[in-house]
Amino acid sequence: MVGNTVSFTVQFFQRWSRRPYPVSDADSIRINIRQGANKIAAAVQIGSSMATEANLVKATFTVRRAGQYHIDINLGSIPIRGSPFVKYFRPGPPDPSKTTLVRPTSMVVCTAGIPHQLLLEPRDEYGNYCSWNHDAPGQQKALDAFSCEAYAIGSSDIVRPLVQWLWVELMHRLIINVTFNEEGIYGVRLKLDDSIINKGEFNMIALSRSEAVQVEKALVTRTATYETKLLTINGEKWNKNKKVFFSISPKQIALKEYILGIIPKRLATFRLCPATKVTFLKNTNKQEFPVLVIEDGAQFTVELSSKEAHLMAASFAHYLLKNIGGSETFTDKQGFFYQEIRKFHQKKPHEKLLLRVERDKILESSMKLTKSFSTTDWCRNYEISFIGEQGLDWGGLRREWIELLCVAIFDRRHSGLFTSFSEDGQALVHPNPKMPASCKLKHYEFAGKLVGKCLYESSLGATYRQLIKARFTRSFLAQLIGLRINYKYFEHDDPPLFLSKIKYIEENDVSDMELTFTEDEYDEQGKLLRTVELIPGGTRIAVDNVNKYRYLDALAQHRLVNSVRDQVDAFIRGLGELVPDNLLSIFDENELELLVCGTSDYSVAEMKAHHAAIGSSPEFQKVISWFWTAVTNFGSEEMSRLLQFTTGSSQLPPGGLSELQPKLQIAASPCFGTLPTAHTCFNQLCLPDYENYEQFEKALLIAINEGSEGFGLV
Structure with a gap:
């Protein structure tokens, strides 16, 4: 085992x-x-x-x-x-942290009296699919450890639905048929022994047959409106009954009231995307009907109470799953995103278009060439030619062009378009609030178009996949998908400020700190330039233990959002020309980074598992053995340089080396003692023969450190 x-x-x-x-x-x-x-x-x-x-x-x-x-x-x-x-x-016993639902969602809608099927993939602690082939007693013992708990939302009363378990060995899946006999809103926990499995806690709404038909009709008509009572909005509680209307469509949730019964007034709007969370309060003893909570991280939470709360939540769940392709996992959402973006641009030809650019002026020459490009032009298949250089573009030059543009735009040491909050070499990059005079908003718009171009190309398949080499702040990524920024983003984006100020204010008494809702700004020499009010009249409002979190959020809005609003808006404007914002909003900021930038982390074991060796001579077998010995001792920077030298990019697709197309190749070169070469169009590394290991290692390091740009070594 x-x-x-x-x-x-x-x-x-x-x-x-x-x-x-x-x-x-x-x-x-x-x-x-x-x-x-x-x-x-x-x-x-x-x-x-x-x-x-x-x-x-x-x-x-x-x-x-x-x-x-x-x-x-x-x-x-x-x-x-x-x-x-x-x-x-054999695989080990199921592990609750590795066992997970197939296509999990936070809210499941079913019909009372009709079984609803859930699929579970039991895995052991190492991620292996569990299997009990020819071991019936072991299978029964393992399956007996699974259980399904349910309770009624609002009262927390224990409910015992009818649960049927069926193990399918061929699929390595456990089919769970859950039947609630009565309509209601239930909390469900799938457990292994005493532990809740991964993503195994969610809500289930059991509708009557007539209610299920009503929700289905709403999906067809693409709109539904429900009467509800407003409890909380904009941070204020309403003690008296305030009748409002909850209107839902495939794109948004809108809360409205009618003045004098006829004049509509919109109170709040939420995008219909995964960032918007619709949940139920577990205990609502003070309310006659279930309490629905709506939050999106961009505005204040709204609380509603309605006898139709289950229909409101069911409509939201149906629309959301339809918008994101039926599943909340990143892999499924990524596939849906690629499918939808291909459909969005299906009438635009992916014909070849030659771009002749200057390597030394990569950003300026690229912007000049694309200045008058339409969206259709941005969707074409670019063939890149570097002026004054030889080389046919079979994909490698295009990847190198993207790589060079990423350095010119996103590397803080180059154009000044992006900067970091610290001098740490691993610091994340953020739009520069003090961009140099040479930088204009059109540069950010071009950067947005470049990211959109890469996302579109990636949707066309592994051959065209393009990734952005950059490590963005979480707050910048969050703004791209419309999330509200709060002070908690400082911990990831600006660790020095978080440790020196934010964390102290969060954990300590601030009564004696004499803070106001202002922020002082200094020049590079430490001279005070100005004092900015974080909220209107901020100079007259002292920070105390009650409002300190509001102060921290206002500080985050100033430093991370307001100071770069024009730059972010220009970037989004360019990005939106190729990628509709409703498609981006199906991801959270962490998933968006994975989608746009992929991952540059890979191991020697992964490289060994996903490469093809071309050559069988004893000399080549000796050299490839030296190669594995060398890369085993490489650090992360050298591994990235090796990847860049071989493929033209130091970033990998979201699935790592397993998704690299063409597959990574290590081939024998008919030379002796020369530097290794690479054919980036084919992801091929060519290794000559050497007299000893020391000569080989020295040549490999020279090649990956000094030969990572251009086609001079090929």
């Missing part, structure tokens, strides 16, 4: 005399353990100073992946008798 440490011993004897044969490193004993394409590291002890163990080889390794393992044991180039040995390791 996975999770165990496995040890085995090999005894060596002389062929004819059958006497124990003392082994040593000179005997070239090799033990290779493989599970699929993965090579498993093992601790190997060859021989011993004790005479009774001098002929023994001991190997120890830990099993983390379920499946069939092949163990090759060779003496020199000759396999020992019985090699390779095959061993199968």
Whole structure:
């Protein structure tokens, strides 16, 4: 079973005399353990100073992946008798943190009296799919550990729905049929032993048959309106009954009241996207009907009470799932996003368009070329040519063009369009509130179009996938999808300020700090330039322990939002030309970073699992062995440079190396002693032969550090 440490011993004897044969490193004993394409590291002890163990080889390794393992044991180039040995390791028991629902949602709508199907994927602590093939007792014992708890929202009374469990071995999935006999709003917890499984706590709304038909009709007519009582809005509680109307459509939720019964007045509007959360208060003893809470992180929470609260929430859940493709997981939303953006631009041809740009003036020349481009032009398939250089663009030059533009735009050391809140080399970048005179808002609009271009290209498939090499602040990403910024963003975006000021104010008494709702701004020499009021009349409002969180939020609005509002608006304007804002809003800020920037983190094990070796000569086998030894010792920067040298980009698709197209290739080069070369169009690294490891390592480091730009080495 996975999770165990496995040890085995090999005894060596002389062929004819059958006497124990003392082994040593000179005997070239090799033990290779493989599970699929993965090579498993093992601790190997060859021989011993004790005479009774001098002929023994001991190997120890830990099993983390379920499946069939092949163990090759060779003496020199000759396999020992019985090699390779095959061993199968079963997955471990289900783990609640790894077990998850398929296509999970925070709110499930069903019909009372009719079973609703949920799909569960049991996995062990290492992420292996659980399997009990030919082990009926073990299967029953494991499945008996799962349970489904339910309670009524509002009263917290325990409810016992009818639950049927069915294990499908071929799918590695557990089918759960849940039936509520009565209409209502229920909280549900799926548990393994005493722990709630991953994303296993959610609400279920059981509608009557007539109510289910009513909600379906609302989806067809694309609008529904419900009467409700307003309890809280704009941070204020309403003690008296205030009748308002909850209107929902595929794009938004609108709260309205009618003055004199005929004049509509809009009180609040929420976008219909995952950032908007619609939940129920668990205990509503003071209210006759369920209390619905609406929040989106961009404005104050709204609380409503209505006998139709379940219909309001059900309509929201149906519209939301339709807007995001039916699932709240990133992978499913990403697929839906790509599908919708292709549909949005389906009438625009993806024909080739040659762009001749200057490497030394990459931003200026690119902006000049695209100045009069329409949206259709931005959707075309660019072929890049660097003026004064040779090289045909089969995709590698286009990726390099994107990479160079990202450096010119987003690297704080270049144009000054973006900056960081600290001098730390790993600091995140944010639009520059003090942009140089040479920078204009049109630069931010171009940057937005570039990001939109990359997202559109990525939707066309792995061959065209483009990623942005940048590490944006969370507050900037949040503004792109319309979220309201609060002081908690400082912890991630501006750690020095958070640790020196924000955290102290948050955790301590501020009565003696003599703070007001203002912010002093200084120049680079420390001279006071001006004092900014964070709210109207802020100089006259003291910060105390009651309003300190309002002060911190106002400070976040000033430093992270208001100071760069024009820059962000220009960026969004450019981005919106290629990507509709309703599509971006299906992601949160962390998912948006993954979508736009991918990930640059990858391991040697991942590289070994997702590469193709081209060459079989003994010389190449020696060199590729040196290559793995070298990259095992690389740091993160060298790994990024190696990736950039080989593929033209230091960022990976969201799925890592497994999604890289074409697949990473390591090929033999018919040369001796020269520098390694790369064909970025084909993600191919070519390795010549060398006299020894030291020469190879030196040449590889020179190539990836000094040959990462241009086609001079190809």
